Amino acid sequence: MPLKLSLKPGERFVLNGAVVQNGDKRGVLILQNKASVLREKDIMQAEDVNSPARRIYFPVMMMYLDEANADRFYDEFVRRMTEFMGAVRNPEVQADCVATSKHVLAREYYKALMMARKLVEYEESRLANVATGLQDSHPAR
Structure with a gap:
């Protein structure tokens, strides 16, 4: 198609x-x-890989763009996904992690990439909430 x-x-x-x-x-x-x-x-530059979810997204992106050499990026993906899942307690996000991993194992890299994008968005929303909370706790002088 x-x-x-x-x-x-x-x-x-x-x-x-x-x-x-x-x-x-x-x-x-x-x-x-x-x-x-x-x-x-959807393209992430190496210098933008500065957070746990982005460290998942980047190797998935590289597997998608260079499928012939996907094995080169697989170990990094597994390491970073394991770290991320160890830190996240949200069941929906954990389910997205599992889905991302399943897509990688099936060599469905584009689907895995779109799931990894959700992890980045979740992380960014959490960081934005933390930043907002910090601003609210420190009144302007």
Whole structure:
């Protein structure tokens, strides 16, 4: 089944490891066969891997983008997922961790990536709540 990408002007994406950028007008790209495609908003740079959930997301992203060498990133994924699951007590988030792991084991890397994105969003919401709580506990002087 073809994959249809609607692209904004200047939008970048990775296609089988190549960075591609749309021109100055909206565009549509139709992929007729299986390919690894990742939009710019889903691409994480190595320097942005600065939290537990991001340390899960990054190796999953690398497995997706470089499926032929996925084994190189698997041990890092397992280590980081084990650490994360040891620290998280929320049953829904733990279920997302299990689902992410199952997708990785089945080599369904895009599905695993989307589940890992949920872990990053959960972590960011928790950190935002902590930051808000800290601001509320320190009144302005």
